[in-house]
Amino acid sequence: xxxxxxxxxxxxxxxxxxxxxxxxxxxxxxxxxxxxxxxxxxxxxxxxxxxxxxxxxxxxxxxxxxxxxxxxxxxxxxxxxxxxxxxxxxxxxxxxxxxxxxxxxxxxxxxxxxxxxxxxxxxxxxxxxxxxxxxxxxxxxxxxxxxxxxxxxxxxxxxxxxxxxxxxxxxxxxxxxxxxxxxxxxxxxxxxxxxxxxxxxxxxxxxxxxxxxxxxxxxxxxxxxxxxxx
Numbered sequence: 516x517x518x519x520x521x522x523x524x525x526x527x528x529x530x531x532x533x534x535x536x537x538x539x540x541x542x543x544x545x546x547x548x549x550x551x552x553x554x555x556x557x558x559x560x561x562x563x564x565x566x567x568x569x570x571x572x573x574x575x576x577x578x579x580x581x582x583x584x585x586x587x588x589x590x591x592x593x594x595x596x597x598x599x600x601x602x603x604x605x606x607x608x609x610x611x612x613x614x615x616x617x618x619x620x621x622x623x624x625x626x627x628x629x630x631x632x633x634x635x636x637x638x639x640x641x642x643x644x645x646x647x648x649x650x651x652x653x654x655x656x657x658x659x660x661x662x663x664x665x666x667x668x669x670x671x672x673x674x675x676x677x678x679x680x681x682x683x684x685x686x687x688x689x690x691x692x693x694x695x696x697x698x699x700x701x702x703x704x705x706x707x708x709x710x711x712x713x714x715x716x717x718x719x720x721x722x723x724x725x726x727x728x729x730x731x732x733x734x735x736x737x738x739x740x741x742x743x744x745x
Contacts, residue, residue, distance in 0.1 A: 527635070527644045534627050535651025538569070539659035545572055546663025552580030556664040563660040567653065568625055571596040601731065602629040609633070609641050623649030698733050705729035 542563070549559035554576060562572050571592035578588035603624045609632055612620045623645070631644040706726035713725050 523637075523640055524643065527631075527640060528647055531631065531644065531647035531651045534631065534648055535655040538627060538652050539655030541569065542656040542659030543663035543666070545569065545576070546660040547666055548573070548580070548663075549576045549660075550664045550667055552576040554579070554664075556661070559664040560657065560661050563657045566592070566596075567622060567656070568596045568599060569656070570626075599624050602626075605629065606632055606645065609638065610645060611642075620645075620649075623653065625649075625652065627652050702730035702733045705733070 545563070546556075546559050549562070549572075550556060554562075559576075562575070566572055566575075574591040574595050575588045578591050579585070603621060606620075606624060606629060610620055628645050628649045631648040632641045635641040635644050706729050709729060710726040
């Protein structure tokens with residue numbers, strides 16, 4: 516194994532672990548909020564194991580905690596989780612998984628794994644980044660959920676410890692280098708504008724989904740022109 520390859524693997528592993536830890540810190544808050552909203556420790560942990568998409572989980576416990584019905588909570592969670600379908604479309608060619616690995620890969624398609632994968636210029640590194648990040652985030656998120664749920668409402672407010680800023684800061688730091696490329700920057704600006712304009716008029720969750728439209732349009736245009744957005 517050459518030195519450059521070893522360095523790339525170490526870099527990817529280091530970044531994956533850092534993202535896992537940052538996401539796990541936010542998982543502490545999720546676990547505490549879930550229990551404070553009326554879920555049991557087992558129910559909070561079950562969601563992290565089998566739903567495994569933080570925004571959807573927060574949406575679900577938020578609706579339940581506010582007195583909403585299970586149907587409304589599930590609809591909010593599904594609405595926010597729908598964006599992962601678009602991620603899967605983007606990652607299908609990159610990962611190229613088949614058989615039993617396919618449902619496992621689908622379960623790990625989240626914001627963090629997608630961002631790490633598409634940030635790699637080399638296809639092998641992209642696959643490695645996806646699996647490393649998926650393993651790190653899954654482990655840290657589930658352990659943190661359990662700890663947070665057991666701790667109860669002691670850290671139910673993420674702002675009290677600054678946990679609400681941990682995940683967005685880590686995600687922004689990861690994506691910042693991508694914004695040096697004109698198509699990525701254009702997609703980010705257009706998506707943000709669409710979300711901001713739609714927020715006053717649409718229910719929570721829909722502006723985020725609409726923000727994907729300009730990014731998808733730019734991606735399709737790039738492919739049609741014979742280039743790929745990385």
